[in-house]
Amino acid sequence: MSEVNKQDIKAIVFELNNEEYAIPVQQVGSIERMQHITRVPQTEDFIIGVINLRGVVTPIIDLRKRFSIEKTEFTNSTRIIIVYINNMEVGFVVDAAYDVIDIPENAIEPAPEVIGTVDVDYIEGVAKIDSRLLMLLNIEKVLSSQEVDHLQSVEG
Amino acid sequence: MELNEYLEVFIEESKEHIQSLNDHLLLLEKNPSNMDTVSEIFRSAHTLKGMSATMGYQDLANLTHKMENVLDEVRNKNLVIDPNILDVVLDAVDQLEAMVIDIANGGDGTRDVQSIVNKLNSIEKREVIVQDDSTKKVESNNGGSTATIINGLDEFEITLLQESEEKNHSNLQIDIKLREDCLLKAARVYMVFDVLEKIGEVIKSYPQVTDLEEENFELDFSVLVVTTEQSDQIKQKVMKVSEIDNVTIIPFTVDDILQQQPINSEVEQTVIEVASTVEESNKVSQSNSKAVISNKTIRVNIDRLDALMNLFEELVIDRGRLEQISANLKNAELVETVERMTRISGDLQSIILNMRMVPIDQVFNRFPRMVRQLARDLGKQIHLEVDGADTELDRTVIDEIGDPLVHLIRNAIDHGIELPSDRVEKGKPAEGLLKLNAYHSGNHVFIEISDNGAGIDREKVIRKAISNQVITHEQAKSLTDSQVYQLVLESGFSTAETISDVSGRGVGLDVVKNTIESLGGNISIESELGKGSVFAIQLPLTLSIISVLLVEVGKEKYAIPLSSIIETAIVSKSETFNAHNKTVIDFRGKVVPLVSLKEVFNVSSSLEEDELHSIVIIRKGEKMSGLIVDRFIGQQEVVLKSLGDYLSNVFAISGATILGDGQVALIIDPNSLIK
Numbered sequence: 001m002s003e004v005n006k007q008d009i010k011a012i013v014f015e016l017n018n019e020e021y022a023i024p025v026q027q028v029g030s031i032e033r034m035q036h037i038t039r040v041p042q043t044e045d046f047i048i049g050v051i052n053l054r055g056v057v058t059p060i061i062d063l064r065k066r067f068s069i070e071k072t073e074f075t076n077s078t079r080i081i082i083v084y085i086n087n088m089e090v091g092f093v094v095d096a097a098y099d100v101i102d103i104p105e106n107a108i109e110p111a112p113e114v115i116g117t118v119d120v121d122y123i124e125g126v127a128k129i130d131s132r133l134l135m136l137l138n139i140e141k142v143l144s145s146q147e148v149d150h151l152q153s154v155e156g
Numbered sequence: 157m158e159l160n161e162y163l164e165v166f167i168e169e170s171k172e173h174i175q176s177l178n179d180h181l182l183l184l185e186k187n188p189s190n191m192d193t194v195s196e197i198f199r200s201a202h203t204l205k206g207m208s209a210t211m212g213y214q215d216l217a218n219l220t221h222k223m224e225n226v227l228d229e230v231r232n233k234n235l236v237i238d239p240n241i242l243d244v245v246l247d248a249v250d251q252l253e254a255m256v257i258d259i260a261n262g263g264d265g266t267r268d269v270q271s272i273v274n275k276l277n278s279i280e281k282r283e284v285i286v287q288d289d290s291t292k293k294v295e296s297n298n299g300g301s302t303a304t305i306i307n308g309l310d311e312f313e314i315t316l317l318q319e320s321e322e323k324n325h326s327n328l329q330i331d332i333k334l335r336e337d338c339l340l341k342a343a344r345v346y347m348v349f350d351v352l353e354k355i356g357e358v359i360k361s362y363p364q365v366t367d368l369e370e371e372n373f374e375l376d377f378s379v380l381v382v383t384t385e386q387s388d389q390i391k392q393k394v395m396k397v398s399e400i401d402n403v404t405i406i407p408f409t410v411d412d413i414l415q416q417q418p419i420n421s422e423v424e425q426t427v428i429e430v431a432s433t434v435e436e437s438n439k440v441s442q443s444n445s446k447a448v449i450s451n452k453t454i455r456v457n458i459d460r461l462d463a464l465m466n467l468f469e470e471l472v473i474d475r476g477r478l479e480q481i482s483a484n485l486k487n488a489e490l491v492e493t494v495e496r497m498t499r500i501s502g503d504l505q506s507i508i509l510n511m512r513m514v515p516i517d518q519v520f521n522r523f524p525r526m527v528r529q530l531a532r533d534l535g536k537q538i539h540l541e542v543d544g545a546d547t548e549l550d551r552t553v554i555d556e557i558g559d560p561l562v563h564l565i566r567n568a569i570d571h572g573i574e575l576p577s578d579r580v581e582k583g584k585p586a587e588g589l590l591k592l593n594a595y596h597s598g599n600h601v602f603i604e605i606s607d608n609g610a611g612i613d614r615e616k617v618i619r620k621a622i623s624n625q626v627i628t629h630e631q632a633k634s635l636t637d638s639q640v641y642q643l644v645l646e647s648g649f650s651t652a653e654t655i656s657d658v659s660g661r662g663v664g665l666d667v668v669k670n671t672i673e674s675l676g677g678n679i680s681i682e683s684e685l686g687k688g689s690v691f692a693i694q695l696p697l698t699l700s701i702i703s704v705l706l707v708e709v710g711k712e713k714y715a716i717p718l719s720s721i722i723e724t725a726i727v728s729k730s731e732t733f734n735a736h737n738k739t740v741i742d743f744r745g746k747v748v749p750l751v752s753l754k755e756v757f758n759v760s761s762s763l764e765e766d767e768l769h770s771i772v773i774i775r776k777g778e779k780m781s782g783l784i785v786d787r788f789i790g791q792q793e794v795v796l797k798s799l800g801d802y803l804s805n806v807f808a809i810s811g812a813t814i815l816g817d818g819q820v821a822l823i824i825d826p827n828s829l830i831k
Contacts, residue, residue, distance in 0.1 A: 038820040039712060040799070041757035042807045050799060050812060052820050055470040057797045057812045088802040 007105035013134060014081060014097035017069045021094075022103065022127065022134045029082040029089060031097050034074050051091065053082060060091040066142065083139050090143070101134070103127045108136065163259070166211050168455060170256045173200040175521055177249050181242060182524045188237040198227050204252070209313070212366045213265040216255050222276040223248050229280060239532075244275045246525070313359055313380075318410045320382040325356070327382055328390065331404040334375045338399040341371045347397045348379075355390060356383025375401070458551060461512055468501075468508050469795045469814070475501055476816025509550075516594050516603070517545035519558045523565060527590060530569045537576050537587040538569060544594035549601050553695055556675055557603075560668040564605045564691050565590070567665065572609030572689060582686065584608065600677075600719075601697060606690040612683040614640050621646070639778070641681035641689075645669040673827065676702075676719065702796055704813070704823065705772065706789035709753045710761035713821040714785075715794060715813055720826040722773040722780065724788060729767055741782060743773060751829050752784045756808060761786075774826040781830045796823065 011022035012031070032053070037060050039049040046065035050057050060080060064071060077096040082089060111123040122141035127134045180197045184190065201224045208216035223245060229235035251269055259265040317327050330352070334344055345368045352358050359380040363373045383390065387405040394403045475498060482494040520542055531538040549557070573579075573588035580586050593604040618632045621643045627635070635643075645665045672679050676696045683689035696702065696719065704715035705724070725743070732739050732750065739750040750771065754761060771782040794813035799806060810825035 036819050038812070038822065040803060040806055040809065040822065041759070043803065047803070050803070050820050050822075052473075052814045052818050055466060055473070055814065057799055057814070057820055059800060059802045085802075088800060090802055 008102040009105065009108075009136075011101055011103055011134070011136070012081065012097060013099040013101050014079065014094040016063055016067065016095050020132060020134050022101070022136050023081065023083060023139060024136075025100060027083050027085075027139050029084060032080040032082060032091070034078045034080065034093075048093065051080070053089070053091070056089065058082065058089050058091050060093060061143075063092045063094055063142075085139055085143055092142075101129065103129065103134065103136075111135075162211070165455075166207055167256060167260045170204060170207065170259075171253075173204045174249060174253050174256065176200045177204075177252075178246070178525050179521065181246055181249070182528060184237055185239065185242050185528075191231065194227060194231045198224065198231060201227060208265075212364045213255070213259065214364075215266050215269055216252060216259075219248060219252060219255075219269045219273060222273050222280075225280050226276050235279070241279055244272070244279060248272050248276060314410055316359055317380075317382065320357075321410060325382050325384050326387075326407055327359075327380065327409060328387060329378060329380055329406045329408055330390070330394070331376060331378045331406070332394065332400060333402040335399045335401045336375065338375070341373075341375075342369055344397060344399055345369075345377065348394055348400070351393050351397060352379060352381050352383075352390075355385045355393065356381045456511075458512075461508075461551075465508055465512070468504065471501060472505070472795070473814050473816065473818060477818065480816070512551045513548035514551055514554050515545060516547045516549055516554065516557075516601075518554055519561060520545045520592060520594070523561075523592065526562070527565065527569065530566065534569065535575060536569065536573055538573055539587050539589050541589065541591045543592065547594040547596060547601060549695065550697060553601075553675055553697075556671060557693075557695065560671045560693070561603070561605070563665065563668045564693075565592075568605055568607040568609065568689070568691070572607040572611075574610050596697075601695045603693040603695070604690055605693075606688060608688040611685040611687055611689050612641055612644065612681070613685055617641070617643055637683075638681065641683055644681065645679065676717070702794060702823075703791060704794050705791055706815075706821065707753075707770075707772065707783075707785040708787040708789055709757065709785050710759035712757070712759055713789065713815065713819070714753065714757075715792075715821050715823045716772055716774065716783070716826060717810075717823065718791065720774045720776065722775050725771045725773060725782075727769050727771060729769065732769070741771070743780070743782065746780065748773065748780045748782050750782045750784055753824075754784070754786075756829070774830065776827050776830040779830050781826075783824075783826075783829065794821075794823075 010025040012025055012028050013020055013022050015021075030053075032051075035051055037049040037051050040047065040059070046062050048060045048062050050059050052058075062071075063069075072095075074093075075095075077098075078093065079097040080091040080093055081097055082091050084090075107129055108125040108127045110125055122138050124136040124138040124141075127136060177197055177200050180193050180200070184193045184197065187193065201220050205217050205220035205224060208220065226235070226241070226245060230237055235241070248269075251267060251272055255265045255267050258267065320327060332348060334341060338344055349358060359382055361368060361380070362378045367373060368377060381390075387407060391403050391405055394400065475494075478494050479498065482490045523542070524540055527538055527540045530536075568590055573590065574582070574584075576586035579588065589608045591604070591606045593602075593606070595602055614637060617640050618627075618635070621627045621640075622629060622632060626643060626646050645668065669679055672693055672695070677694050679694075680692050681689060682692070703718040705718055705721055706713055706715050708714075727741055732741050734740075735747070739752075740747050741750060742748075750769070753759070769784050770786065770788060771784055772788075773780060773782050775781075792815075794815075796811050797813055798811050799809070808825050808828045809822050811823045812820050813823055815821050
């Protein structure tokens, strides 16, 4: 039993465009309700702006824009997931975040080659649990180091 | 052993003592007959020696000891300080500093100090060969039968023992043998030390504490203890520590040691003299005790102060919300309480900000040494005057300002002040004057570095600037003097005819300018050919809280630092002109280009263009620019926050702040909006 637990991955499940994604719980700092976001001009378009996260100015990224999914209005269930990337705190705007789930290692399969329009390199794998299909996100690749470096040197 | 906990304190205090050594040695050079200064130096050296011996840094202790010997000669008027001796002593202080830095970086503080020790020895010998011989005898006599530990005593430790005898304490040598099956030797040693430290003072141990700690010994170790208790009781107490096989206690007196070793009476005499000077210096410190009390301090890690500051910032934000709520509810009691809280947190804010302030002396104090060294290297005579060293600045500014100042001082000494012969030729005193002056003014601190040297040669600067393609011939004609001087700060500029070690690699002053500007300050130069130059640096008091003007652009709020705003104005559209596709206004007789923040920041706005423009006039040096905004909100003190690593280098944004309603407002970097 304990051996099984060791191989489980605890993950936060969130929804984006009616699909379910998962982020390992260790990488998640907190989940916040939608709040006022201050736009930062002259940055990449998927960076919405910054919020005041308990005194820390935190950049916010629109995952829909990052994944090139059509834009929708923010709703009551829209959430900001605060994650840590290379010692930086960044927030992801998602449609909804509602679940913590244990994913057994053996339920994870490598990402299928064809997964629509989404570039597969930041999908680490797909887990099938009961009738649900969860896509495991690799946070670092969502903002691959190249991308991060690029952002750091954005200048007008 | 808990020594590691003390390591930090040891390092900090050693640095202070080394600094004090430096300061007073320089004073001594100016006034070699001042015995107070000598005593002061002696005391610092003495304390340093004691501390390093306790911590087991033998090289450090030895070198300090040798230095102390020389100083002792000076104090006894057997030796007159001259620059050569001072050079050696200062060199020794440098070595000490290097060792302390090594220890601070995790090293063991060992260093080859033989050459400097020899130098010190020879200085000492020149006057008193007898005394030196006798100390050698003390050191060479290591074959004594009773115990190695007693023979290894240095003068300092003998002094301590002697003092304790005078106070009727007994000196005991305690030999301890651990049981053969003892598993945790270091732990037992620690417990023994613990017991001994409760009953008296541990003077020395053999092997050294560090070796004991690392279990670098067989089963026996010896400790010298000064105590008032009876040896039987001590033995009982020590035996209570488990796994101890045997304890032998041998009382001894200093006379015993001295008799054991063939020592002539002169050493004893010097030893006693040392003891009496220690007492003397104690008296001095007692007479100074008033000043000491007023300087009572504790050391706090800067990270903790930062954490405190962060928490307080959050409190300020919540206070803003509370104020809003109480204003809405109009409950008298609530309003009163909130007002009280506002007052108290205002006081708290000034205290916290004050805690982060440190006197600029921390930066200035290393300059006298540096100036002396440079002057000697370059064969110049320079008198350094420091004013306003107690001026306080935020810690973060202090950390950054050191290097630029070093650069400017080197520059003044190398390029500014002339050689003594040239100066006399020009009818100036041979000794050049270098002045460092710091003072507060408003929300800024000014630091001025002035010299009465050659001044800046306008023509030479222009020639150089043209040959280095910094400016063109046409531009050169229309430049004002101060604009010419500013060229010195451009990159790729160096007016020194010959490149020296000191300065003149051509990468110098533009770095200074950049550092100062990144701190939100600026630098200006005044100069008169043949009479000297003044480099004036203006810096903000603190980097964490700044005054800003909040403005609205579309529906977004931006903050503009007050320090770069000249004034605000409202002009109607008919007053603007077009020049070269740029909108400009005539502002008090000057043509000022306008920048629309709405366009720079791509603010989407459904608002109709107003007939009147609200304009914030900002400046960078001589240049001005007008920022078009939609509305002025007002002036406010805000806490400066960075956008984080993820969003560094956003164009024209220098940071962010959190407003009373919890929202983030971006702080504009006016410098990047002026071309």
